[in-house]
Amino acid sequence: MNASQSQPVLELKDVKVTFGSGRSAATVLKGVNASIHAGKTLGIVGESGSGKSTMAKAIVGLVKPNGGLISFSGRDVTKMSGAERRTMRRAVQMVPQDPYSSLNPRRTIGQTLAEAIDPLRANPKEHSEKITHWLSTIRLDPEVAERYPHEFSGGQRQRIAIARALAVQPKLIIADEITSALDLSVQAEILNLIGRLRKELDLTMAFISHDLDVVHHVSDEILVLFHGEVVEQGDVDAVYGNPQHPYTRRLIDSVPGGPGFDIGERRVAAVP
Amino acid sequence: MAETARPRRRFRWTTGLIVGIVMMSIMVLTAILAPMFLSDAAEKLTPQASQGPSAEHWLGTDDFGRDVLARSLVATRLTLLMTAATTAIAVVAGIAIGTAVWLAPRRVRAAVLRVIEAAVAYPSLIFSLLIAAILGQGTWSAVLAISIASIPAFARLTANMAASISQRNYVSTARLLGVSGPHIITRHLLPNMAEPLLVLTATVFATTLIDLSSLSFIGLGVQNPEYDFGRLLNEGLVNIYSQPLQAVMPSIMITITGLSAMLIGDGLAAATDPRGGRKFGSLRKASEVPASLRADTEALVEVDNLTVTTPSGVPLVKGVSLSIHAGEVVGLVGESGSGKSLTAMSIAGLLPEELGVSAKTMRLGGLNLLKKNKPRELATSIGLVYQDPGTSFNPALRIGSQLTEVSRVHLGQSRNTAFGRMVKALADIRITQPEKRMKQHPHELSGGMLQRAMIASTLVTDPRLIIADEPTTALDVTVQADVLRQFRTINREMGTAMLFISHDIGVVQALCDKVIVMNGGKILERLTGEELAAGKVKHPYTKALLAATPSIAERKAELVTVSAKDFALDEIYDDEPAGGGDVTTSPGTKETTK
Incomplete structure (x- = not known):
């Protein structure tokens, strides 16, 4: 435990991402520092345009940073050769936001999971034991492996997408707004599952969301992004309880139902 | 959640498809059988040259005394073989190129796509003539020429389809899983574009047939002694005045083959279009039930026993009664499918016409909302704010002309007056540089600013009621x-x-004086915003909703998972009296169930 404390699973140092070039260049990440330790969940919050999706893409390698370094278990990904990076890729898995476009409608759940376990052959029969294991991990019946995505509800699909990420047995899971497309009751189901998996599997996770209530619920640490810069990072209770940066303060006070929320006086004699 | 959002498509047989398949089957049978039985008649030279129709030769004979009908039927085999081979080459190569470019590095992809586009822009028949001239005359050079010329168009269409599918999340996830390029094509790209590709293949088959026949017709394709439809046409052309029937039969055969392929293509397209076959119920006017006598004269809006049904008679809103007093903010909260938006949109008169709306009373002030009202009256009495400001504005028009539309059209204000008032309204809500904003296009403003501008615009008509449907859901x-x-x-x-309609309990409890909780098309609980904020709720469903909501105010160890279906209860803790005992469906509702 102490060894893993000293060396984070993921470390970002001064990561810069710029899209375009010349006068139309837009710097989306302006030197971001972050780290996630084994078994911990880092909540990444920010509003639209803050760069949180770009940060996720940079971590999984879909976007190439212009500067800084991203290292997994102490090894810099940006300096890896193509082959090394491909093996590294499986170490980070992403659960996408939309449960409807994240599963191939023409492949059964078993085929989808088999592909995660063995991308080369993807034969569900060879891996039926593992498929059963991962389906039971997400509390689904083993026989659903024979069925197609359209037979499942949004929450069930999201659970299957989580199982697909788990089946790779990655070192880090990135959850990108995984509850935003879901109804309240289904969101609760997914958040509970994530909570259980964190305990049972000792997951290391980056949980990206615009919903401060949700991030508060699942995270150990929190990182606040604003216009491509990290304005605050720290223990979740410390940040929520005593935000240091004025933007964090404003963000937390904007949460309806939160302690600092104020939209002005009610109309006098509103209820006759 | 929307479990039925993407129902499995059911194959639909259309008349065109059946006719096409029958015609194609006859052609294929002819291609198999005719050469077995009619070769002699078709190819043996006889002294009975250039004869007219007779009992022995139904369509007469050609210059060498061969039976015209037999030759046309026997030619079917070679023609179909050539067309099928050409189509196969074009389709396989087109699909291979079209999908492979999506795995290539970005620059290679861009270059290949530009080359394909250039090839598509060049007329394919001239292209194939060129290739045929280089390869020389003959059957297989014609096949190669036409297939090479057809590849670019097919590759381009495939690339376009692959482009949209490769953006889907399951493809990018597969890349993260380490799935190789060829496997991504076979497992994820091709199965998801199989239907359009099939349709395109049928079309390519038809055009290929014409192209091959043209090539043979001008003498570049099939050479003597072989013959296909085009070759027969070429031979018939010489005698077109003395032996017109000699040209007619191959023409008919080309037409039938091409037509059957087209019919199959169109039939497949219609059969696989998920939007096809949707049946609309009969349109129906809102029922004109007289206003109930127990109308709450103090309430501004009164809705008594509202039901909304689908054309097939499935109830979506099952008898909702609510009232809104002047100056009151009423929140409708519930999950998707609870009927909250349908309830609000029936009050605004904005439901699709195929839905059946009925109620004992539905009025706003003195305005009966069950009748067809003048657009002007509705537009000035009710202000509407939609969910996504990004899509509720027309991106091509300036903000100003969209915001002042109601004032200009329904209040008859001049352009200048309306513009001036709108500028003032925007300034009132502290939007900076209001005059400049009015001249800008929607994409130049942020989502929040657009939404605030939208709200400001509803105020210029001084409406009695603002209906806001999830107005903050798309916002930061x-x-x-x-x-x-x-x-x-x-x-x-x-x-x-x-x-105010929202799925967010936090938003509703902060803003609303009264909150109505809906589920499954019914009202389950009515309470005040303060009661909700304080957690003083009575209905188990509302309790469960609160327990399912994570909150920064307290960290719950485990959230309660709610299954909306478990709470198909009635409104048991209603403190307002429910609608009268005579809760029956109005005559209008029954009409739609037919």
Whole structure:
């Protein structure tokens, strides 16, 4: 435990991402520092345009940073050769936001999971034991492996997408707004599952969301992004309880139902 | 959640498809059988040259005394073989190129796509003539020429389809899983574009047939002694005045083959179009039930026993009664499918016409909302704010002309007056540089600013009621707070009544005086915003909803998972009296169930 404390699973140092070039260049990440330790969940919050999706893409390698370094278990990904990076890729898995476009409608759940376990052959029969294991991990019946995505509800699909990420047995899971497309009751189901998996599997996770209530619920640490810069990072209770940066303060006070929320006086004699 | 969002498509047989398949089967049978039985008649030279139709030769004979009908039928085999081979080459190569470019590095992809586009722009028949001239005359050079010329068009269409599918999340996830390029094509790209590809293949088959026949017709394709439809046409052309029937039969055969392929293609397209076959119920006017006598004269809006049904008679809203007093903010909260938006949109008169709406009473002030009202009256009495400001504005028009539309069209204000008032309204809600904003296009403003501008525009007509359907759902949390603040200010300073629809309990409890909880098309509980905020709820469903909501105020160890279906209860803790005992469906509802 102490060894893993000293060396984070993921470390970002001064990561810069710029899209375009010349006068139309837009710097989306302006030197971001972050780290996630084994078994911990880092909540990444920010509003639209803050760069949180770009940060996720940079971590999984879909976007190439212009500067800084991203290292997994102490090894810099940006300096890896193509082959090394491909093996590294499986170490980070992403659960996408939309449960409807994240599963191939023409492949059964078993085929989808088999592909995660063995991308080369993807034969569900060879891996039926593992498929059963991962389906039971997400509390689904083993026989659903024979069925197609359209037979499942949004929450069930999201659970299957989580199982697909788990089946790779990655070192880090990135959850990108995984509850935003879901109804309240289904969101609760997914958040509970994530909570259980964190305990049972000792997951290391980056949980990206615009919903401060949700991030508060699942995270150990929190990182606040604003216009491509990290304005605050720290223990979740410390940040929520005593935000240091004025933007964090404003963000937390904007949460309806939160302690600092104020939209002005009610109309006098509103209820006759 | 929307479990039925993508139902499995059922194959639909259309007349065109059946006719096409029958015609094609006859052609294929002819291609198999005719050469077995009619070769002699078709190819043996006889002294009976250039004869007219007779009992022995139904369509006469050609210059060498061969039976015209037999030759046309026997030619079917070679023609179909050539067409099938050409189509196969074009389709396989086209699919291979079209999907492979999506795995290539970005620059290679761009270059290949430009080359394909250039090839598509060049007329394919001239292209194939060129290739045929280089390869020389003959059957297989014609096949190669036409297939090479058809590849670019097919590759381009495949590349376009692959482009959209490769953007889907399951493809990018597969890349993260380490799935190789060829496997991504076979497992993820091809199965998801199989149907359009099949349709395109049928079309390519038809055009290929014409192209091959043309090539043979001008003498570049099939050479003597072989013959296909085009070759027969070429031979018939010489005698077109003396032996017209010699040219007619191959023409008919080309037409039938091409037509059957087209019919199959169109039939497949129609059969696989998920939007096809949707049946609409009969349109029906809102029922004209007289206003109930127990109308709450004090209430501004009164809805008594509202039901909304689908054309097939499935009830979506099952008898909802609510009232909104002047100056009151009423929140409708519930999950998707609870009927909250349908309830609000029936009050606004904006439901699709195929839905059946009925109620004992539905009025706003003296305005009977069950009747067809004048658009002007509705537009000036009710202000509407939609969910996504990004899509509720027309991107091609300036903000100003869209915001002032109601004032100009329904209040008859001049362009200048309406513009001036709108500028003032925008300034009132502290939008900076209002005059400049009015001249800008929607994409130049942020989502929050657009939404606030939209709210400001509803106020210029001084409406009695504002209906806001999830107005802050698409907005960032700090912008949401701004917009809620604006709603609160309008309500406090102008006393406008509001019906506020949201799935977010936090938003509703902060803004609304009264909250109505809906589930499964029914009202389950009515309470005040303060009661909800304090957790003083009575209905198990509302309790469960609160327990399922994570909150920064307290960290719950385990959230309660709610299954909306488990709470198909009635409104048991209603403190308002429910609708009268005579709760029956109005005559209008029955009509739609037919």
